[in-house]
Amino acid sequence: MTLSYPRPHRPNHARRLATAVSTALLAAGVLVGCSGDDGPQRTVDAFLAGWRSGDLQSVGMIDPLGSKLPSADVAREIKDLSGELAATPPTLTRRGEPKITKDIATTTVQVEWTLPGQTRWAYDREVRLAHGGDDQWQVIWEPTVVHERLAKGDRLALRRDTGARAAVLDNAGQPLVTPRPVVRVGVQPNGVADIKKLVKDLDAAFKAIRPALVPGVDLTDLPNRVAEAEPGAFVEVVSLREEAYRQIKPRIYDLPGTKFISDKIDLAPTREFARALLGTVDPAQADDIAAHPDRYVVGDLVGHGGLQGRYDERLRGGPGLTVVVER
Incomplete structure (x- = not known):
């Protein structure tokens, strides 16, 4: 709400x-x-x-x-x-x-x-x-x-909202990158029984999926993020295209503490489409936040490589803040 x-x-x-x-x-x-x-x-x-x-x-x-x-x-x-x-x-x-x-x-x-x-x-x-x-x-x-x-x-909570990211257009003025359905995979701290085992199981599941569908997922800081989060918070791990989520779902859906949110993110037609030219847009990683602590927080989307990385400051929307009721 x-x-x-x-x-x-x-x-x-x-x-x-x-x-x-x-x-x-x-x-x-x-x-x-x-x-x-x-x-x-x-x-x-x-x-x-x-x-x-x-x-x-x-x-x-x-x-x-x-x-x-x-x-x-x-x-x-x-x-x-x-x-x-x-x-x-x-x-x-x-x-x-x-x-x-x-x-x-x-x-x-x-x-x-x-x-x-x-x-x-x-x-x-x-x-x-x-x-x-x-x-x-x-x-x-x-x-x-x-x-x-x-x-x-209930409890009041704050949610940081990133503004809509600007489109990268082709020579006909059509967007190369458009909103496409994804599933945000996350962890709810008060549902985790054994964080070390959860990280191990998630890592094995991500590595079992074709690299073309799932990027390398860095889980190194997940235990610390879970420990520092509110008990009922959603600690995001990765956003997956629906195709990738369908493949990995049997391996992760029933893991204790895992939560899933359907969403839309600006993406190219496929993960490999003009990848070198366009770059990618991914959740902020630990090194992004360390390099620009005044610009990014956990959950922000960041351009990496290609046009998305080079023009990230121009393409990314300004962050906003929303008050929500958590139940």
Whole structure:
């Protein structure tokens, strides 16, 4: 699941709907929270401060059914839901005073994350509170408080997206290289039982396929990459043309920890087509990253040899960043 940012402007019909809902609530007797210390805004502000600091001990928490929740458990779940964004907690801003209907208060909070490259991603969330018998307000906790698409066990993650690579054209202006189906072969760390055995089995499988279909695959740094990755991450090993994947699938599909993603990559008609002239486009290898740490990261596509290598900087697209929900 992919989350795009920044958030687009809401269309006019959404604003009309929001206005209609607000009018209906006012007709039903919605009150703006008072400004005294006993109002729900005090609890909201304490919750927002605790969200950022990771300490919610001063905030009463309940689930949507009204059962009490340990504040430490909620703080831990917020961190888990934040996933790869947890190291930089969001800026949280309460928008106006809470609105109270009977024993339920509702307030809108802007959640603004600072992503790598100082990119900002902001959206509004609704925080609800219930008025308890002890005359205290308690936050009604659910994962959607962090983001509307999150559920228990989910986590936010960052995905680096490389822009579309420019085409190499023939003398008639037609692309020699076009998007063709591939299968990205990777490893999920928490599914690997024995990384040394997995590397050995993968190496044997790749070497058994004709070199014309499968390039030499360097697995030297795979154990380190798996060890450093998040447990549920996809650690890419190689992208294979469908023909090559069909041949190698029986050897690797059932290996513990292997994962497979269908995709499209700009490729020549065959691996050997005008190879010396065109060069190849492959996932960044360890020596690419070592030579240009400011340019490439694991997973980037890099031109090697021929025109692809010589004009790599002109042909490769600029990288982007996407926030995704991992389940």
